[in-house]
Amino acid sequence: MxxxxxxxxxxxxxxxxxxRPWVKSATARIAIGVSGGADSMALAIGTILEAREAQIEVxxxxxxxxxxxxxARVAQxxxxxxxxxxxxxxxxxxxxxxxxxxxxxxxxxxxxxxxEEAIAEIAPDYFFLAHTENDxxxxxxxxxxxxxxxxxxxxxxxxxxxxxxxxLGVTRSITExxxxxxxxxxxxxxxxxxxxxxxxxxxxDLLPALEADLGPxxxxxxxxxxxxxxxDSDALDGYAQAFLTERNPNDLSxxxxxxxxxxxxxxxxxxxxxxxxxxxGSLSADHLAPVEALVTDWHGQGAISLPGGVKVRRISGRLSxxxxx
Numbered sequence: 001m002x003x004x005x006x007x008x009x010x011x012x013x014x015x016x017x018x019x020r021p022w023v024k025s026a027t028a029r030i031a032i033g034v035s036g037g038a039d040s041m042a043l044a045i046g047t048i049l050e051a052r053e054a055q056i057e058v059x060x061x062x063x064x065x066x067x068x069x070x071x072a073r074v075a076q077x078x079x080x081x082x083x084x085x086x087x088x089x090x091x092x093x094x095x096x097x098x099x100x101x102x103x104x105x106x107x108x109x110x111x112x113x114x115x116e117e118a119i120a121e122i123a124p125d126y127f128f129l130a131h132t133e134n135d136x137x138x139x140x141x142x143x144x145x146x147x148x149x150x151x152x153x154x155x156x157x158x159x160x161x162x163x164x165x166x167x168l169g170v171t172r173s174i175t176e177x178x179x180x181x182x183x184x185x186x187x188x189x190x191x192x193x194x195x196x197x198x199x200x201x202x203x204x205d206l207l208p209a210l211e212a213d214l215g216p217x218x219x220x221x222x223x224x225x226x227x228x229x230x231x232d233s234d235a236l237d238g239y240a241q242a243f244l245t246e247r248n249p250n251d252l253s254x255x256x257x258x259x260x261x262x263x264x265x266x267x268x269x270x271x272x273x274x275x276x277x278x279x280x281g282s283l284s285a286d287h288l289a290p291v292e293a294l295v296t297d298w299h300g301q302g303a304i305s306l307p308g309g310v311k312v313r314r315i316s317g318r319l320s321x322x323x324x325x
Contacts, residue, residue, distance in 0.1 A: 061115060258296065
């Protein structure tokens with residue numbers, strides 16, 4: 001256990017300030033997704049300390065992805081340390097990762113399925129996720145590389161239903177300091193050093209190179225840009241959703257689509273394609289361009305095939321969307 005007095009734990013205080021608004025607005029309990037790494041352990045420690053004064057229950061939901069030897073031991077170590085530091089209780093969820101569309105996406109799907117199970121069991125006011133400012137900057141650069149529009153460039157949302165990311169304004173170096181201040185032995189995931197993953201290359205190579213060439217502050221600037229872009233993107237998404245709620249998304253008037261601003265029209269088309277059955281997150285700008293051309297550059301082209309077996313074709317002045325099994 002760290003011998004630092006509370007007033008000397010400056011990094012811990014920063015985490016507490018980040019979670020404070022959510023703890024104050026909670027009425028019963030907060031759940032936290034925990035991997036055993038520095039980010040999630042620091043988030044848990046800060047939340048435990050803040051919730052103690054507010055008399056809010058804190059439950060750590062620890063996911064064992066079963067991807068490496070000793071994963072159960074890592075999960076139990078995280079649980080034991082958090083219980084020592086005063087977490088209300090821990091839930092360990094062991095999942096099997098079915099490799100469908102890459103390790104990262106498949107592990108994420110399994111993890112969120114475990115989170116949803118926990119939410120159904122404990123009914124928290126909020127479910128905290130430990131993504132940091134660094135994670136946000138990495139997401140912006142990955143979105144830029146994919147070229148999939150403002151939504152990708154806007155990174156991760158601070159609030160998405162019950163899910164809350166309180167640490168998007170906190171750096172990874174702070175979470176590491178929190179673990180030092182509180183005597184936490186955080187787990188270092190070897191996947192975070194594997195350059196076969198694009199996110200790891202961004203983290204270890206691209207961002208440090210940008211900091212070296214353009215000066216410090218790039219990570220914070222990317223995170224700020226993400227916040228601004230998300231505000232703009234949310235507003236445009238709202239216009240697109242209002243348009244779709246009054247229409248059948250599988251049968252849209254080309255004339256009405258053509259009257260929309262391009263930024264709104266693209267969002268309408270993307271949302272309609274997802275509703276038709278394309279997997280969420282599967283559409284890039286290259287997918288959407290030929291679909292928009294059915295509206296803005298029509299010269300008799302045929303059906304457009306999209307992820308998830310969705311086909312879009314123009315028939316008699318209307319866009320027809322159909323999922324073929």
